[in-house]
Amino acid sequence: MPQPLPLPTFHPDQTPLAAPAPDCAYFDAGACRSCALIETPYAQQLRAKEDRCRALLPGVAAEAWLESVAGGVRGFRNKAKLVVGGEAGHVTLGILGPDGHGVDLRECLIQSPEIHAAIPAIARLLEESGLAPYDVPGRRGELKFVHVTSSPTGQLMLRFVVRTAHAADRLAKLTQRLTDLVPNVEAASVNLLPEHKAVLEGDEERALIGSSLTMQLGNISLHLLPRSFFQTNTPVARALYAQAAEWVAEVQPASLWDLYCGVGGFALHCAPAGQGASDLSGDSGSGSASQHAPVPSGTAAVGPVVTGVEISEAAVASAQRSARDAAIDARFIAADATAFALGSSASEAPEMVIVNPPRRGIGADLAGWLEQSQINHVIYSSCNPESLARDLAAMPGFTVRRARVFDMFPHTAHLEAMLLLERV
Numbered sequence: 516m517p518q519p520l521p522l523p524t525f526h527p528d529q530t531p532l533a534a535p536a537p538d539c540a541y542f543d544a545g546a547c548r549s550c551a552l553i554e555t556p557y558a559q560q561l562r563a564k565e566d567r568c569r570a571l572l573p574g575v576a577a578e579a580w581l582e583s584v585a586g587g588v589r590g591f592r593n594k595a596k597l598v599v600g601g602e603a604g605h606v607t608l609g610i611l612g613p614d615g616h617g618v619d620l621r622e623c624l625i626q627s628p629e630i631h632a633a634i635p636a637i638a639r640l641l642e643e644s645g646l647a648p649y650d651v652p653g654r655r656g657e658l659k660f661v662h663v664t665s666s667p668t669g670q671l672m673l674r675f676v677v678r679t680a681h682a683a684d685r686l687a688k689l690t691q692r693l694t695d696l697v698p699n700v701e702a703a704s705v706n707l708l709p710e711h712k713a714v715l716e717g718d719e720e721r722a723l724i725g726s727s728l729t730m731q732l733g734n735i736s737l738h739l740l741p742r743s744f745f746q747t748n749t750p751v752a753r754a755l756y757a758q759a760a761e762w763v764a765e766v767q768p769a770s771l772w773d774l775y776c777g778v779g780g781f782a783l784h785c786a787p788a789g790q791g792a793s794d795l796s797g798d799s800g801s802g803s804a805s806q807h808a809p810v811p812s813g814t815a816a817v818g819p820v821v822t823g824v825e826i827s828e829a830a831v832a833s834a835q836r837s838a839r840d841a842a843i844d845a846r847f848i849a850a851d852a853t854a855f856a857l858g859s860s861a862s863e864a865p866e867m868v869i870v871n872p873p874r875r876g877i878g879a880d881l882a883g884w885l886e887q888s889q890i891n892h893v894i895y896s897s898c899n900p901e902s903l904a905r906d907l908a909a910m911p912g913f914t915v916r917r918a919r920v921f922d923m924f925p926h927t928a929h930l931e932a933m934l935l936l937e938r939v
């Protein structure tokens with residue numbers, strides 16, 4: 516069985532729970548209200564999230580709830596999606612104000628130290644480019660957003676979202692200047708978003724530097740591509756994966772599916788290390804019966820046969836690369852999670868399933884399939900307790916053995932909750 520990572524435990528008399536509410540000048544001035552709860556002491560925020568989960572999931576026994584995993588008070592966000600505002604040669608990096616113009620938030624206290632440190636250099640690069648920030652009300656200009664992601668080792672991935680190919684070419688010419696100004700950039704790209712619409716990225720991505728950001732979590736390296744999903748709070752993500760690995764180790768299933776696996780965080784933490792990973796992780800495609808076949812055994816590994824399923828082919832390729840690098844026996848398949856499950860035969864179904872869907876939840880079809888299956892254990896990790904409660908109501912054959920709040924999003928009402936379900 517994989518060795519679970521140690522879980523962080525926090526007590527009410529220790530930081531960050533006992534930390535006073537941080538003083539955010541942007542919030543005080545009404546310039547940014549994204550951290551709607553920042554004036555509420557952290558311990559109180561966490562209690563409110565626990566109370567909300569318990570109210571939405573009244574069927575969970577009080578003793579099933581484990582102590583919550585706190586998310587930190589400052590410096591916890593590994594990702595910033597910064598709106599570029601201001602004028603050519605004098606840019607702002609932050610959010611869009613109510614008047615449609617940029618508000619500079621470069622001292623935002625929830626960003627990771629690496630993101631905080633890089634913002635002035637990024638602003639300088641954009642100013643030196645001479646390109647005009649996109650003016651939303653006037654529908655003119657070039658520079659729309661900069662997305663910045665930081666890794667646990669302090670490396671960065673930057674994405675410059677621009678309106679035209681002219682702006683993309685201009686930034687490509689400044690690639691060397693970018694590495695001079697931001698030496699810890701591991702990957703950078705330009706994304707083209709020519710349309711005037713309220714989205715954060717377009718379809719075309721042009722690489723400037725590297726191709727992915729390495730998220731080193733213990734002995735596992737996840738490889739984030741520009742469009743990959745990654746949990747926004749790295750220490751809490753580690754705790755989440757460690758907790759799942761611990762529950763899987765307790766149950767000892769022979770086979771495990773990680774549905775909605777992204778770049779493979781859960782699967783790679785729950786799968787055994789072995790000799791044959793590179794042979795086993797190359798499957799890809801959708802819908803064929805062979806996708807459901809168990810991975811051949813014959814390696815020295817002990818632990819479940821793990822299959823990750825994810826809609827994004829790029830994320831699947833990243834997960835396969837991580838498995839190969841760490842010699843982990845897991846295979847990853849690009850498919851719709853529900854279609855994959857419903858397309859499997861009873862003999863192909865695993866003994867245990869992890870689901871970590873987007874906010875909409877797993878939906879009636881997949882919940883119904885789990886309910887009707889022979890599967891005895893499910894780990895459900897959710898960023899939306901409302902859809903979680905709805906999905907659980909469709910699975911009355913399971914009881915909740917353990918439940919835990921992981922505070923991925925401090926200072927907001929958002930939370931991650933993870934449950935271990937067992938068939939009654």
Ligand SMILES: C[S@@+](CC[C@H](N)C(=O)[O-])C[C@H]1O[C@@H](n2cnc3c(N)ncnc32)[C@H](O)[C@@H]1O
Pocket residue numbers: 744745746774775776777778779780781824825826827830850851852853871872873
């Ligand atoms: C909340 S993220 C979880 C990712 C991953 N478990 C992790 O810890 O990083 C949800 C993932 O589901 C994927 N997804 C969305 N719709 C899907 C579908 N219909 N079938 C399979 N995967 C889907 C998204 O691309 C995203 O990677």
